[in-house]
Amino acid sequence: MRSLLLKVLLPLLLVANAAFAADPLPSWNEGPAKQEIISFVEKVTKESSPVFVPPAERIATFDNDGTLWSEQPLPVQLYFALDRVKALAPQHPEWKTKEPFASLLKGDMKTAFAGGDHALLELMMATHAGMTTTAFERIVKDWLATAQHPKFKRPYTDLAYQPMIELLAFLRANGFKTFIVSGGGVEFMRAFAEQVYGIPPEQIVGSTGKQKFELRDGGPALVKLPAVDFIDDKEGKPVSIQKFIGRRPIAAFGNSDGDLEMLQWTCSGTGLRFCLYVHHTDAEREWAYDRQSHIGRLDKGLDEAQAKNWMVVDMKQDWKNVFAFDEVSK
Amino acid sequence: MRSLLLKVLLPLLLVANAAFAADPLPSWNEGPAKQEIISFVEKVTKESSPVFVPPAERIATFDNDGTLWSEQPLPVQLYFALDRVKALAPQHPEWKTKEPFASLLKGDMKTAFAGGDHALLELMMATHAGMTTTAFERIVKDWLATAQHPKFKRPYTDLAYQPMIELLAFLRANGFKTFIVSGGGVEFMRAFAEQVYGIPPEQIVGSTGKQKFELRDGGPALVKLPAVDFIDDKEGKPVSIQKFIGRRPIAAFGNSDGDLEMLQWTCSGTGLRFCLYVHHTDAEREWAYDRQSHIGRLDKGLDEAQAKNWMVVDMKQDWKNVFAFDEVSK
Numbered sequence: 001m002r003s004l005l006l007k008v009l010l011p012l013l014l015v016a017n018a019a020f021a022a023d024p025l026p027s028w029n030e031g032p033a034k035q036e037i038i039s040f041v042e043k044v045t046k047e048s049s050p051v052f053v054p055p056a057e058r059i060a061t062f063d064n065d066g067t068l069w070s071e072q073p074l075p076v077q078l079y080f081a082l083d084r085v086k087a088l089a090p091q092h093p094e095w096k097t098k099e100p101f102a103s104l105l106k107g108d109m110k111t112a113f114a115g116g117d118h119a120l121l122e123l124m125m126a127t128h129a130g131m132t133t134t135a136f137e138r139i140v141k142d143w144l145a146t147a148q149h150p151k152f153k154r155p156y157t158d159l160a161y162q163p164m165i166e167l168l169a170f171l172r173a174n175g176f177k178t179f180i181v182s183g184g185g186v187e188f189m190r191a192f193a194e195q196v197y198g199i200p201p202e203q204i205v206g207s208t209g210k211q212k213f214e215l216r217d218g219g220p221a222l223v224k225l226p227a228v229d230f231i232d233d234k235e236g237k238p239v240s241i242q243k244f245i246g247r248r249p250i251a252a253f254g255n256s257d258g259d260l261e262m263l264q265w266t267c268s269g270t271g272l273r274f275c276l277y278v279h280h281t282d283a284e285r286e287w288a289y290d291r292q293s294h295i296g297r298l299d300k301g302l303d304e305a306q307a308k309n310w311m312v313v314d315m316k317q318d319w320k321n322v323f324a325f326d327e328v329s330k
Numbered sequence: 331m332r333s334l335l336l337k338v339l340l341p342l343l344l345v346a347n348a349a350f351a352a353d354p355l356p357s358w359n360e361g362p363a364k365q366e367i368i369s370f371v372e373k374v375t376k377e378s379s380p381v382f383v384p385p386a387e388r389i390a391t392f393d394n395d396g397t398l399w400s401e402q403p404l405p406v407q408l409y410f411a412l413d414r415v416k417a418l419a420p421q422h423p424e425w426k427t428k429e430p431f432a433s434l435l436k437g438d439m440k441t442a443f444a445g446g447d448h449a450l451l452e453l454m455m456a457t458h459a460g461m462t463t464t465a466f467e468r469i470v471k472d473w474l475a476t477a478q479h480p481k482f483k484r485p486y487t488d489l490a491y492q493p494m495i496e497l498l499a500f501l502r503a504n505g506f507k508t509f510i511v512s513g514g515g516v517e518f519m520r521a522f523a524e525q526v527y528g529i530p531p532e533q534i535v536g537s538t539g540k541q542k543f544e545l546r547d548g549g550p551a552l553v554k555l556p557a558v559d560f561i562d563d564k565e566g567k568p569v570s571i572q573k574f575i576g577r578r579p580i581a582a583f584g585n586s587d588g589d590l591e592m593l594q595w596t597c598s599g600t601g602l603r604f605c606l607y608v609h610h611t612d613a614e615r616e617w618a619y620d621r622q623s624h625i626g627r628l629d630k631g632l633d634e635a636q637a638k639n640w641m642v643v644d645m646k647q648d649w650k651n652v653f654a655f656d657e658v659s660k
Contacts, residue, residue: 056530133572177532190576200386201576202507202533208573213565213591219598220591222572229573235543242463242552243538243559244574246520246531261543261550268549 024170027163027321033276033313037167040274044250045174051272055175059249061241061262062168064182064189064206066255066296067278068197070159072287073150075295077188078120080143084127092126101126121228124185129209129226133187136224140191154325157196162324164253164278168197171251179249181205181241183233183258187224205244207232233258238265255280256296260304267308275310277301282316285326354500357493357651363606363643367497370604374580375504381602385505389579391571391592392498394512394519394536396585396626397608398527400489402617403480405625407518408450410473414457422456431456451558454515459539459556463517466554470521484655487526492654494583494608498527501581509579511535511571513563513588517554535574537562563588568595585610586626590634597638605640607631612646615656 028034044053065071085095085104095101100119103112113119128136149156168178180189180199186206193199208229211222232240238261241249251274252259252266259277267275277298280289291299305312313319321327358364374383395401415425415434425431430449433442443449458466479486498508508529510519516536523529538559544551562570568591571579581604582589582596589607597605607628610619621629635642643649651657 056524059532179532186573186576194386202389202509202574204576211569211572213568213595215594220568220594222568222595238543238550238552239541242541243516244532246516246534264545264550265543265552 024173025163025166027166027319027327029318029320031318033311033318036311037170037274037276040251040272041171041174044272053250053271057247057250058171058174058176059179059245059247060171060176060251061179061181061205061245061249061253061266062164063254063256063259063262064180064184064193066280067253067259068160068164068180069156070149070161070286071296072280072289073295075184076156076159077184078123079147079150079156080140080188081123081127083143083147084139085123088127125209125226128185128188129224131224133211133222133224136187137191140188144192157192158323158325160196160323161278161319162321162327163319165197165324167253168199172198176251177203179203179205179245181232181237181252181262183207183231183236185209186232205232205240235261237262241265250274252276253278254301256298257301258296260301263301263310264304267310275305275308277305277310277312279312279314281314282319282322284316285322286315288316354503355493355496357496357649357657359648359650361648363641363648366641367500367604367606370581370602371501371504374602383580383601387577387580388501388504388506389509389575389577390501390506390581391509391511391535391575391579391583391596392494393584393586393589393592394510394514394523396610397583397589398490398494398498398510399486400479400491400616401626402610402619403625405514406486406489407514408453409477409480409486410470410518411453411457413473413477414469415453418457455539455556458515458518459554461554463541463552463554466517467521470518474522487522488653488655490526490653491608491649492651492657493649495527495654497583498529502528506581507533509533509535509575511562511567511582511592513537513561513566515539516562535562535570565591567592571595580604582606583608584631586628587631588626590631593631593640594634597640605635605638607635607640607642609642609644611644612649612652614646615652616645618646 025034043049043051046052062068065075082104085101089095089105095105100112100115100123144155144157147156148154149159152159171178178199180193182189184206186204186208189204189206190201193204194201210225210227210229212225214221214223230236248269249266252263253276254263255278263275267273279298280287282288289296290302315322355364373379373381376382392398395405412434415431419425419435425435430442430445430453474485474487477486478484479489482489501508510523510529512519514536516534516538519534519536520531523534524531540555540557540559542553542555544553560566578599579596582593583606584593585608593605597603610617612618619626620632645652
């Protein structure tokens with residue numbers, strides 16, 4: 001009898017105990033942020049709950065830069081564009097005297113971006129257009145496989161936030177469909193989001209350039225044109241959510257004023273809703289910035305989050321690990 | 331022993347037999363179309379197959395008008411727009427003298443559409459814009475619940491093709507993700523596609539109007555503006571597939587020259603691909619039209635299908651039932 005207990009019942013009990021104790025969000029410290037996330041998910045997924053939401057309506061949208069991965073000192077896509085300028089410079093002798101390229105090639109970022117949005121647009125067009133979508137995907141993937149973040153000296157995809165990756169998986173395990181809704185270029189994000197976040201291409205909404213269908217000798221091709229189609233930021237986010245997803249999300253996650261309208265749209269729906277801002281408060285492990293930052297400014301959003309009782313995650317307090325490599329190095 | 335056989339084994343055998351014999355496409359007559367569909371699905375889903383496709387890449391795109399439901403004598407959305415003109419006329423006294431409204435209100439379709447695409451655009455703008463997306467959805471759903479097809483005297487949603495509904499379900503049962511990619515308005519289609527075809531809003535791609543995000547007293551709203559954003563037809567279809575889905579489909583289904591570029595894009599990818607045209611050959615149960623039709627013309631597409639060996643479904647020969655009510659009335 002004793003032997004039976006040890007051989008059969010004990011392992012069963014251990015397994016049951018492990019399953020019970022399994023923490024879906026191990027990189028989150030115990031506290032209100034973690035509690036409220038878990039409580040929200042329990043409430044909307046329990047069929048007997050007064051705020052139950054059927055699986056088909058469990059739409060959650062996430063900003064990308066600064067919400068799912070780091071956006072400092074510059075957004076990753078900008079580093080990609082800068083490297084493309086260097087790679088393409090030999091084919092563009094005119095860039096030696098044409099801004100913003102001339103300054104960029106000298107490493108003078110300040111002068112390069114004195115031209116503001118226009119300079120940035122020039123840069124994006126020159127480096128993201130004039131090729132097929134297939135060729136562009138290849139270039140982004142090759143770049144991500146070799147380029148390194150200037151501070152961390154690691155691949156950019158290592159800068160994905162471990163707590164948010166766990167949150168995405170936790171939501172999906174509870175029947176949510178997770179989408180990215182970001183100002184970043186949609187085809188840039190699609191090159192890594194499935195592998196890094198588990199989000200497939202058809203669930204990624206972002207800024208788009210115009211494209212053209214062409215019948216070429218080698219078969220049909222889609223060519224990226226040097227013209228903006230849609231900027232998926234601020235009031236553009238609810239518009240693109242409606243256009244691409246066609247349902248109002250029940251949960252939305254952002255980190256800047258660029259996400260404010262997405263959170264407003266999400267949390268003004270009927271029933272239980274969940275809106276969350278990631279607040280960058282950790283100068284040691286990541287960066288600390290909010291109201292004064294040029295990149296990822298969180299000012300109006302912080303006020304509205306307080307007024308509307310949205311969750312504001314304090315990265316320093318609430319996150320046990322920021323990156324997967326934090327965990328490894330412990 | 332005999333009793334045991336009867337009570338336990340016989341029912342088991344009957345169930346097993348029923349499962350084995352279950353036909354996934356009962357509204358399709360036995361023949362090459364049905365065979366090739368089933369053979370394609372078997373080949374791409376069998377892991378040991380040399381042309382196996384992982385589930386995430388099993389994307390299938392369907393045109394709507396004329397492919398999933400009838401588009402004769404006029405596309406359904408046009409009947410909706412005409413009924414809206416009648417409903418809104420009291421608030422628009424100027425329509426009594428303004429084309430195309432004046433002729434429409436007199437029932438003179440020929441004069442109304444003498445203005446061609448411009449007249450059609452005027453009509454769509456006047457009846458589809460100037461309201462919130464929520465209000466529009468309500469109006470479409472109310473209309474679909476009461477309006478009747480002029481020939482069949484049934485709700486328009488009864489005009490969905492039973493063989494295609496079975497095909498959609500068969501593909502999904504085999505791990506495919508099914509999308510609509512249609513020239514129809516995306517918000518018009520979303521109002522019924524989930525219920526009729528089992529396709530959720532986020533898997534519907536269509537023509538779009540511009541929208542605006544507004545903070546109103548009652549909370550944030552999305553307002554439909556009287557301006558075209560994108561026409562999802564012809565060369566627009568591969569462009570919108572790339573923009574919304576971000577992967578090339580492995581199977582595509584259409585019925586007109588407006589679908590040709592989608593089929594070209596789909597079937598020029600690597601690996602096994604499946605392209606299918608629904609050919610309207612059944613004047614008795616539905617309509618017979620192709621190269622000369624003003625609506626849903628299939629001319630270049632028919633030539634290319636023959637040249638490239640795409641499947642052309644002969645509705646009269648290949649479909650046992652066209653509509654679900656055909657089955658009922660037998």
